[in-house]
Amino acid sequence: MIFLFININLLSAQTLNDNHSHLTSYFYEVHNHPELQWYTFETEHFFIHYHEGAQRTANVIAKIAEDVHGPITALYGFEPQEKTNFIVRDHDDYSNGAAYYYDNKVEIWASSMSFELRGTHSWLRNVITHEYTHMIQLQAARKFSRQVPAMYLQWIDYEKEKRPDVLYGYPNTIVSYPVAFTVIPSWFAEGVAQYQLPGLRYDHWDSHRDMLLRTAIVEDKLLTLGQMSSFGKNSIGNERAYNQGFAFSTYLAENYGIETLEKATKAMTKKTRFSFLSALKVATGKDGYTLYKEWKLYLNEHYKRSLATVQSNKVEGIQLEPNGIGNFYPQWSPDGNKVAYVSTGGGDYLSLTSLVLRDAFSKEKTVLAGGANQAFDWSRDGKKIIYSSRKEKNKYGSRLFDLYLYDIEKKKSTRLTHNLRGHSPAFSNDASKAVFVINGDGTQNLALIDLQTKKVEKLTNFNNGEQVYSPRWSPNGSEILFAFTPGEGRSVRIYNLAEKTISVVADAGPDNRDAVWAPDGKSVYFASDRSGIFNIYKKELGSGATTQLTNVVGGAFTPDVNSKGQLVYSLFVAEGFKIAFLENPVAVQPEQTTYTKFPVTPPAKVLTNGLASLNLRDIATPNFNDRNLVPAATQPYKNRYSAFSMIPRVVRDYGTTKVGSYFFSSDLLDNYNVLGGFGVNSKFDLDLFGLVNYNKLGPTLFLEAYNQRRHTEDGKDKFTYNLTEVYFGMRRGLFPGHNLEFALNYGQYNAKINSVTQKNEPFSFGYTYHISRGLQTRYEYFGIAPAIDESANPRGGRAVTFTHHAMHTSFIDSFKVNSTFGTAQEVFTDYRYNEFQLDWKEYLRLWKKHSLYLRFKGGYIDRKVDSFYHLYGGGLDGNRGYPFYSIEGLKQVMGTVAYRFPLIWKIDKSLAQVYFDKFYVGVFADYGNAFIADAIKLDDFKRSVGTQFRLEMFSFYGYPTKLFFDAAYGLDAFQNRGIDYGKEWRYYFGITFDYFD
Incomplete structure (x- = not known):
């Protein structure tokens, strides 16, 4: 069960990979760049880190950042407590900027953006001001410290069927739901980052932006306020969220005063406020829907008049x-x-x-x-x-x-x-x-x-x-x-x-x-x-x-x-x-050809909040001069670490309540990553894990450790179980989509009995019942066609995982008396074996947005082992019509076919902090078996059929939220270990950041 504990905790932590957090590197294969030589220099408010070949860009960024620091911090009334780090990259032909405000860093790619839906502006002036606005505005909206970005509410429930030597069945319910402590809709976050500051004109309402808004109005494609609030669309839709956010934010500043941007931002610091609509009412006196309707009416009238000719x-x-x-x-x-x-x-x-x-x-x-x-x-x-x-x-x-x-x-x-x-x-x-x-x-x-x-x-x-x-x-x-x-x-x-x-x-x-x-x-x-x-x-x-x-x-x-x-x-x-x-x-x-472009240049009268006194003339377009700068004195980069962030968690697990936290930190260049977590209940049951990645070489080196402690009772006997797994290995991307991993692992499972004798005297007895050492080789290929619905309903490509474990395990058989000390000593049976597993998922496009999903899952253990090490084939990740432990053996052959389609493509409804986006339905059939015999007996294969529901949502505007419900019926009746299975409905439920298949 410790493997389940590993997967659930990693899946939960990954949910934090939203627009502004930086946990991605813990979970997805990212190529390291040991060939790059990095350098650092410092200004009054910033550290600038760049690699060889990007020196000009780094020096320009330093100048721009200092130019805009004062105006942007004045606009939002927020001054950072420490210097912000800018990281300059030019090792790919790629253009972007990213504000990781929890990590106190901004990454900038040197290549200028040439995007079909944006006009041409000074790239570095634009992107530095845009990302620094994110850093300031989003921090000004925080409810708590930058080191506490969110918390988790989690629930894990289990099948009632289990092996006699494990405490719980396999999970059939997995819920991991984040509660964000910085809550800003996408349209406002990106809108104000494009609005920047009146007069600078690093980003302004150019003909591309007007084109995108104009066609949306004319062809009735304007995003609703709910649709504007999150991404998850195609390129046109995502850019329209940016674009409408720019226009709407400008409308608010022009008509209600530029101080509206700061007021709405700071209204979101209230601990109990999770709706930006109410923040707008605080800032303007009108709720968000009323303001949106006003703005939409204005747009319709403007474009009708302007486009007549x-x-x-x-x-x-x-x-x-x-x-x-x-x-x-x-x-x-x-x-x-x-x-x-x-x-x-x-x-x-x-x-x-x-x-x-x-x-x-x-x-x-x-x-x-x-x-x-x-x-x-x-x-x-x-x-x-x-x-x-x-x-x-x-x-x-x-x-x-x-x-x-x-x-x-x-x-x-x-x-x-x-x-x-x-x-x-x-x-x-x-x-x-x-x-x-x-x-x-x-x-x-x-x-x-x-x-x-x-x-x-x-x-x-x-x-x-x-x-x-x-x-x-x-x-x-x-x-x-x-x-x-x-x-x-x-x-x-x-x-x-x-x-x-x-x-x-x-x-x-x-x-x-x-x-x-x-x-x-x-x-x-x-x-x-x-x-x-x-x-x-x-x-x-x-x-x-x-x-x-x-x-x-x-x-x-x-x-x-x-x-x-x-x-x-x-x-x-x-x-x-x-x-x-x-x-x-x-x-x-x-x-x-007469046409009047949408006017969005704010009049000077809206410059309040002390901004009117700022002298922006020398740094505004086109007066700034970023040419031929004298290079700053630099020094070789030395590792700089972000402060540890913590994400508290409350977990309902096997009928008890656990409290704990995740924690993470990294070097600014992601040379090192640290991620960990713990959870404990009133019985002092403990879940603990820690991961460290070292990314300065071609492959990533990693060390992972996991520990579980559980307490149970049987009359006067009290049992404590302590399970530990440690992995040390390396992983590397081979080709696009192909990753390879090698890992050594060691595991030890201990138990302790506390009881009393017949004379009512206390005694305790501890022993080890499982030891494992192994070498794991894991190959993964991920080639699913990128699409809006690639998570809920992939319609092209495949995902393949092949794993080989070379194992040496020791499992307790009995006890003997130690001749030297006269104490009980474990007697182990050793097993040396190879375990092979293949998981092949194929996704086929049918018509429109309908899809066919095919899966083959096979496993093979090359010699007889204790049933503790068997392959199991039921439950959520297998043949869903039967419990996880009901199907077992040394060999496994499983297949799944599923047909899916969207029942509602655009729900566009909100309830509290949740935005409902899409709803999918599907039907599936699982077929297969696990067995010990050499021959495959198709008559013994188990069949199940079922239906599946998937609901795509966003929580707190930026957190992807996936709800699934599977109902499966086992068509075949059979016995295993004297227990009857089949001919019943089984149900699976989850709310996570992604689906399991």
């Missing part, structure tokens, strides 16, 4: 690809008959794309290469496509962009580079070279690569965070067209290869991007938001004349034109980006 004069063409949430970079084949593009297909996330080829005038399409990302290009003969991908990890586990070549005739991709950090390639006319974008330390440059020799030549030498995008070779081979930004907005430019000069085609002011050449090289097509909405434009390079070719309600991006003048582009509508087609583009007249 555009909607009467729409020019969109037809949709060649109406499916999927993301279709980008359409490009005609040289013969003008096919279109290639990057697409999410039926997936839920914009980051997971493939290269797709389709006939332009039919529905026939083919997926050419998975993992393709960013812009690509055809060779002039139409036989090859060059593209970029970061799907493969390098030897250090990093994902870096490299170039690939797809051969149309051979239907095969070839990797061209390794660790290049290059993307968005375009062929030269003879396909001997390619121009591409190269990334490093937060700056992007243009570069050339000789495709034969692989020699790389940089064309530009930007070194202050500048970004370049989507280069395109001119038809005459002398120039390269590309988009450029020093930080804010984009412009279209041309690089002259002979003269090594750069000229401007369409300057920033409006955002101009996604430029391509006309086939004759005399004009360029590009996307621009000069009307307030992104549309496609054409500019004649000779005369400079510019004409608008589309007039859309959403947005038009990434155009391409063939020799017939036919235009394809990416069209944004409320549900995502589609591929659109215009047969004969003609000029749209300026008077047909």
